[in-house]
Amino acid sequence: MADMSPKKNPMPVQDPLVRAHNFEEVALGYSEETAMKEAMRCLDCKNMPCVSGCPVNIHIPAFIAKVREGDFEGAYEIISMSSSLPAVCGRVCPQENQCEKKCVRGIKGESVGIGRLERFVADWHNAHSEKEVTPPEYNGHKVAVVGSGPSGLACAGDLAKKGYKVTVFEALHTAGGVLVYGIPEFRLPKSIVAKEVETLKKYNVDIETNVIIGKTLTIDELFDMGYEAVFIGSGAGLPNFMGIPGESLKGVYSANEFLT
Numbered sequence: 001m002a003d004m005s006p007k008k009n010p011m012p013v014q015d016p017l018v019r020a021h022n023f024e025e026v027a028l029g030y031s032e033e034t035a036m037k038e039a040m041r042c043l044d045c046k047n048m049p050c051v052s053g054c055p056v057n058i059h060i061p062a063f064i065a066k067v068r069e070g071d072f073e074g075a076y077e078i079i080s081m082s083s084s085l086p087a088v089c090g091r092v093c094p095q096e097n098q099c100e101k102k103c104v105r106g107i108k109g110e111s112v113g114i115g116r117l118e119r120f121v122a123d124w125h126n127a128h129s130e131k132e133v134t135p136p137e138y139n140g141h142k143v144a145v146v147g148s149g150p151s152g153l154a155c156a157g158d159l160a161k162k163g164y165k166v167t168v169f170e171a172l173h174t175a176g177g178v179l180v181y182g183i184p185e186f187r188l189p190k191s192i193v194a195k196e197v198e199t200l201k202k203y204n205v206d207i208e209t210n211v212i213i214g215k216t217l218t219i220d221e222l223f224d225m226g227y228e229a230v231f232i233g234s235g236a237g238l239p240n241f242m243g244i245p246g247e248s249l250k251g252v253y254s255a256n257e258f259l260t
Contacts, residue, residue, distance in 0.1 A: 084157025149177020
């Protein structure tokens with residue numbers, strides 16, 4: 001039986017007087033009990049409008065049904081069929097403009113907290129699961145990925161799960177791209193990104209940092225090294241300046257520079 005409460009279960013957060021003095025994550029995440037309660041709000045719609053709002057078409061009603069049953073690992077497996085970065089996406093996807101925007105519960109109240117549930121499931125898995133990742137059999141094909149931001153990591157994960165040998169080349173010294181250098185710790189902890197990267201490595205994804213494609217290696221050299229395809233996910237690394245007096249003065253930073 002669905003819970004017809006018009007509002008989402010509130011997200012526990014750090015007290016403002018405490019969080020003003022640290023850089024730890026503000027949102028604390030659902031408990032098991034709250035997650036199961038929120039999952040009860042899902043109507044399990046036959047035509048699943050939420051899925052059409054998800055860029056990677058996660059089977060949202062199916063994973064929420066598993067949460068409702070208390071089968072959190074089963075929920076994680078359903079999400080993982082479509083997404084390589086659930087702990088990241090559960091935090092920083094704009095769900096309010098995607099899956100949750102199309103949620104039927106949002107017509108006469110608040111949508112189901114799909115993003116909050118995805119985050120809960122991924123965090124539960126990372127804290128409790130001891131299941132070993134079994135990489136698929138190598139299919140004999142090598143692919144290079146330029147950039148270890150969200151698109152590069154997602155591409156690498158999807159290909160690795162299909163048996164491709166993938167190498168990710170990152171210009172900076174830590175993998176993650178904008179997830180590490182563009183989103184502050186209190187919004188997306190670096191440890192969460194590192195955990196997702198470690199999971200990809202278990203699928204035999206190699207990550208080479210401090211390699212600037214175009215300078216350290218060229219695209220042509222990658223093909224000469226046996227890579228049959230190259231995915232370029234170099235991101236939008238350069239800021240746009242406004243062209244106003246004083247923006248080149250010492251101590252004035254673009255958002256990109258400041259966040260890095």
